[in-house]
Amino acid sequence: VSAQLVLALPKGRILKESVALLGQAGLEVVLSDDDRALTHESESVRVLVTRNADVATYVELGVADAGIVGKDVLLESAKNVYEPVDLNFQTCRMSLIRAKGASGPIARVASKFPYVTQQYLLKANDLEEIETLFYSSARFIVNRAALKLKAAQLKPLISELRIISKT
Amino acid sequence: VIDRKDQRVLSDLLEPLGLAVDLRSALEAIPDLYGDLGVLQQARLLAPWPEALVKLDRLEAVLAEFEDDSELLVDLGMARRLSYYTGITFRAYTFDFGQPLLGGGRYDGALLPFAAGFGIGLERLLNALPNKSERMIADVVTLTDVPARGLREAGVWVERALSDDAFEVRSYAIARGIPFLLTDDGLEALGDRAVPAEYLEILEASS
Numbered sequence: 001v002s003a004q005l006v007l008a009l010p011k012g013r014i015l016k017e018s019v020a021l022l023g024q025a026g027l028e029v030v031l032s033d034d035d036r037a038l039t040h041e042s043e044s045v046r047v048l049v050t051r052n053a054d055v056a057t058y059v060e061l062g063v064a065d066a067g068i069v070g071k072d073v074l075l076e077s078a079k080n081v082y083e084p085v086d087l088n089f090q091t092c093r094m095s096l097i098r099a100k101g102a103s104g105p106i107a108r109v110a111s112k113f114p115y116v117t118q119q120y121l122l123k124a125n126d127l128e129e130i131e132t133l134f135y136s137s138a139r140f141i142v143n144r145a146a147l148k149l150k151a152a153q154l155k156p157l158i159s160e161l162r163i164i165s166k167t
Numbered sequence: 168v169i170d171r172k173d174q175r176v177l178s179d180l181l182e183p184l185g186l187a188v189d190l191r192s193a194l195e196a197i198p199d200l201y202g203d204l205g206v207l208q209q210a211r212l213l214a215p216w217p218e219a220l221v222k223l224d225r226l227e228a229v230l231a232e233f234e235d236d237s238e239l240l241v242d243l244g245m246a247r248r249l250s251y252y253t254g255i256t257f258r259a260y261t262f263d264f265g266q267p268l269l270g271g272g273r274y275d276g277a278l279l280p281f282a283a284g285f286g287i288g289l290e291r292l293l294n295a296l297p298n299k300s301e302r303m304i305a306d307v308v309t310l311t312d313v314p315a316r317g318l319r320e321a322g323v324w325v326e327r328a329l330s331d332d333a334f335e336v337r338s339y340a341i342a343r344g345i346p347f348l349l350t351d352d353g354l355e356a357l358g359d360r361a362v363p364a365e366y367l368e369i370l371e372a373s374s
Contacts, residue, residue: 062265084198086175145260145267147172148240151202162174 005045005153008058008067014138015049017089018068025160056081056141065146066154072136076113082147084158085140088165094133096120170246172198201242204230210243229255251277257285264295307366308340309349317373318349318366325349 005027009018019029029047031040040047048064055069056079070090074083094116098106111117120133140161147154168177177198181191193213200206200213207227211220226241233239247256247270256272271285296303305326309315310333315325326345328336333350340348341357347366348355354362354370 060265065265082172084172084174142172143265145265148201148242149260149262155202 003153004043005066005150006048006064007045008048008050008055008064010052010055010069011049012052014052014068014070014090018087018138019047021087021089021161021164022157024164025157027157053077059141059143062143062145064143065150066140066142068138068140070136071134071139072113072116074139074141075119075134075136076116078115080144082142082144083139084142084147085161085165087138087140087161090138091136093135096133169197169244170248172244174198198244200244202240204236204239204241206241206243226255247272253277254283261295264291266291268292268295304343305345307347307349307354308336308345310336311349311351314351314370314374315349317369320373321365321369323366323369 007022007029009015015031019031022029027045028042029040029045030042031037031047038049040049048058050058052069052073053076055064055067056074056077058064059067059081060079068087069077070092071083071086072092072094074081094113096109109117109121116133140158142154142158168180174195178195181194184191186194196209196213200210204227207223210223214220214223230236230239230241245256245258251274252272253275254273257270258267259269260267266288268291269285269287271283273283275281305324307315307318307323307325308328309325310328310331312327315327318325328339330336330339333348337348337357339345344358346356346358346360347362348357354366356362
């Protein structure tokens with residue numbers, strides 16, 4: 001059994017914020033000085049820096065035990081992972097928007113999130129008045145096997161993260 | 168939502184329902200009711216109502232059937248999306264492999280009045296095995312379960328025969344190159360190698 005925790009974190013702004021939050025929760029993550037490094041290693045944790053859209057895939061397959069990703073990207077990925085903590089940062093909302101004053105039926109929708117769009121628009125028939133589809137924020141996600149087999153490391157981390165990110 | 172352990176959305180969904188405080192906190196706790204068998208005691212404290220306690224007693228009685236429960240974990244927040252399950256469901260995991268190797272449960276009434284079963288992910292199982300490049304050949308093939316346990320505990324690789332027909336199993340083992348056959352009568356050498364004295368000692372000690 002490997003005691004080292006493997007985390008998948010997305011490149012960019014969310015990476016620094018995630019590392020700070022994990023540190024507050026008692027998990028020391030040291031990023032190497034090389035900005036382009038794709039893995040950062042210490043005795044207790046190994047960080048894989050991935051594209052935002054790949055975090056959930058790494059976690060679902062168990063390449064990483066846990067990760068941090070926005071709820072919008074997570075919904076779009078439709079991956080089967082646990083999402084025990086809402087970290088309450090990187091908040092945004094997913095809305096259905098149209099030209100001001102438009103009132104005809106909606107025939108076509110442009111979206112970077114085709115799966116999510118389909119899910120929501122199929123659920124509701126009459127969406128003209130509904131603007132916000134959902135609110136999104138960063139989530140701490142966990143592989144389904146790792147949560148059970150590495151509970152000794154993950155359970156305390158989850159409860160610390162929940163306390164810290166309560167608004 | 169409970170199956171994904173999404174505590175945030177669960178709270179959002181429960182809030183407008185106007186539930187009694189104790190009921191709401193019991194529901195909110197379900198995603199976190201996973202771990203060793205101590206979870207059952209936690210659940211009793213959170214849901215001290217007769218219907219819940221009867222179900223927990225039943226679950227505990229089923230789990231008591233395990234001869235060795237040291238690697239048993241429970242998750243009261245696990246839901247399977249297949250609607251034919253009617254009772255306990257289960258999955259099997261191994262260390263450092265992120266996908267379940269096996270999954271199943273109870274599905275009374277689907278095919279038979281009382282039914283249970285599981286599926287094994289053969290491809291996952293092969294991927295989870297170490298040294299998968301080597302051809303894997305067991306040390307012993309067995310037709311009997313209880314005497315095999317001592318050998319397994321001592322690290323001997325014992326494969327359970329899929330058939331109860333000794334002739335068929337002997338032919339299978341010889342074709343595969345498994346050197347020894349274990350039956351209720353003892354160990355039999357199938358090839359040139361004599362039965363190791365060590366195996367006989369283990370069998371003697373555990374009988």
